[in-house]
Amino acid sequence: MSTRQVSDSNEPVIESRDQLVAPMQKGEKPRERWRIGTEHEKFVYRTDDYRAPSYAEQGGIRDLLLALTEYGWEPVIEGDNVIAMSGPDGTVSLEPAGQLELSGAPLENLHETCQETGRHLAQVKSIGDKLGLGYLGLGLWPDKTRAELPIMPKGRYEIMLRHMPRVGTMGLDMMLRTCTIQTNLDYSSEADMVQKFRVSLALQPLATALFANSPFLEGKPNGFLSYRSHIWTDTDAARTGMLGFVFEDGFGYERYVDYMLDVPMYFVFRDGKYIDASGQSFRDFLDGKLPALPGEKPLESDWIDHLSTAFPEVRLKSFLEMRGADGGPWSRICALPALWVGLLYDQGALDAAWDLVKGWDMDGRERLRAEVPKLGLDAPLPGGGKLRDVAAEVLGIARSGLAARARLNDAGDNETGYLLPLDEIVATGKTPAERLLDLYHGEWAGDLGRIYQAKSF
Template sequence: MSTREDSEAAAPPIESRADLLAVFEKGCKPKTAWRIGTEHEKFVYRCDDHAAPPYEGERGIGALLEGLTRFGWTAIPERGKTIALKGDDGNVSLEPAGQFELSGAPLETLHQTCSEAQRHLAQVREVGDELGLGFLGVGMWPDKTREELPIMPKARYGIMRNYMPKVGSLGLDMMLRTATIQTNLDYASEADMVKKFRVSLALQPLATALFASSPFTEGKPNGYLSYRSHIWTDTDPDRTGMLPFVFEDGFGFERWADYMLDVPMYFAVRGGEYLDLAGQSFRRFLGGELEALPGERPTVEDWTDHLSTSFPEVRLKSFLEMRGADGGPWSRICALPALWVGLLYDDTALAAAWDLVKDWSLDDMASLRAEVPKLALKAGVPGGTLHGLAKEVLRIAEAGLSARARLNTAGDNEAGFLAPLFEIVESGKTPAERMLDAYHGRWNGDVTKVYEEESF
């Protein structure tokens, strides 16, 4: 989730529709300037009892943030409490129940991405060892009820917690009990954005399947392989879903702006305080018609804040966000950006990936999205299963990464980071299925064994 930093400089007001579109247009970059941003969340737990620590206290999330400042991170406060950190490796931020996230810096290569992840995990382990805290890499808390989880002191989360139950039955689970890996990528032009958006949205269920790691709820199998993915189907229909309009003729920056104008607001920030505007219309805000801010029109900063409050599985800001994967261990943190960079950052690979999905109907894509949380790689696609398609997609991504020819000091290109995904496809078993096998086998029905095997 985005972390907002207040600035003393007044944000410029939105004066025309061009100001809305400018956010997307400034994302257009030459290929030489394309970068890779990787975000990954993990669950923090106390090693002695597996409880989720609160923000406060000697072993709390606040202490963990404070401990990380020894590595050069700078605190970002809200109402006198540190709620995030900023540094050379991006930002460290908190999800609503203390899920710990690195939003990495924009980097040129996957080698740099993995080095960044290694540095971050080494830092949190060092501080975590001192505080008796561990870090779990799965897509959903395997054993916690909502009531057992703390709430972090971020005002926007209070607004969301109040609003979520009004629009869906699983929104609080999304906030409190899930974790993800995410990749953010650039585009050259509006047309390039459209190609990448369509390919990545059509194939996002493949990422969900390959990274599926949320088969437990409150200590028992929940009947899903990615329950995190299922949660999004009943979170908030106004800001989630497969977005059929992305595949319509004429899709581009204008259409995305119209979509976002119709996504209900959560908040606006004035004087450092979050105003609860949940459910209100940004279109009315543009006209100065909000009762809470009479006569006031939004700033560009209000618009960029609002762009972070829709939750489809691919999202446009001044870059594209790939949002379909469950959380996972270090190797899969590197594998997710490898998949999408391989597919989207090489023209030949992008064209080949589009050839795989261009004839899918909207019903085909909707059916795949509906099946994948339970079936993962066994979900059906036109002409076969996702498992069969996965082999083709990974070969395309591998070729795309080889063509990029970004080498490390040992002379290796980036294709090796796909190895964990090739292993999943070769075995036919997702991470969730391997955990279920362990649960019914060597774990003897004890889901707490996940802490021994899936921690960083």
């Protein structure tokens, strides 16, 4: 989630619909300026007892953040608290229960992305060795109840924690007990955005299956392969889901603006503080009738904030954000952007991917999304067959797209090697979650504590 640092009362007030469309239009870039942004989260635990550390305790989350100054990172302050660190590799920030996230810098190629990930992991592991902290690469806390988890001192989280139980049964689980990998990608025009949005939204369930890595809850199997993805099905229906309108004729920036205007608000940021506007209407805000700020109209930054509070499977801001994958190890942090860059950043690959999915009906897409958290690669495709039936073809398309990009590292390798972890999953037919379940029922003999040694960074 985004981290706000300042509010500027001198910035423009929104007076026209053009200002609502502007962030998406400003995202348009020529191909040579397309970049790759990768975000990844990890669970932080005490190595002596596997407890999730609190923010303020000695050797806890605050100390972890501040220790990054050793590597040139600068603190981001909210009130009296350090809530993030800013540096050349992007921003290191906190999810609600102390999950540590790197929101990486916009980079030119996947070699740089994987190097960035490696630098970050090396830094936090070195700090963790000193503080007695470890980092777990999964999509869901495997053994923690909500009550066992700390809450980080960020204003927007206080508002969301109050609001979530009003709109769904699993929103608190989403905030406190999940981790993800996400990829942010560019587009050149409205038409290019539309094609990329449709392809990535249709194929997001495949990413969920390939990266499924959350089969345990509170110490035992939960009946799902991606429980993290299942959690999103009952978090807040007004701001999640598959967005059927994306596939309708005439979809573009204007239609997404209409969608966002119908998404209830969370907050307004003023004078360094978050004001609770949960459940209120941005349309009322535009008319100066927001109950939380009567008589005021929104600033352009309020709209940017609001765009960050919808959580569909693919999200549009000034870039497209892929949101379907569970957290996982270094190799899969590199593999997720490889999948989407391969599919979306070469026109031939993008066209081939669209040809594969354009005949799927919306009911079929929704059914696939609903079934994939439990069934993984065995989830039913629209029109018949299973998701595994197209997985190898999709990876082949992505590989061709990466090969066409011809972005080489110092050794002369292109970017296709980053797909190898996904090739193995498709070849064996077993998702990461199924491998974990095999270990749990086999070698681990039901001892889930073994997961900390097996799946830590």
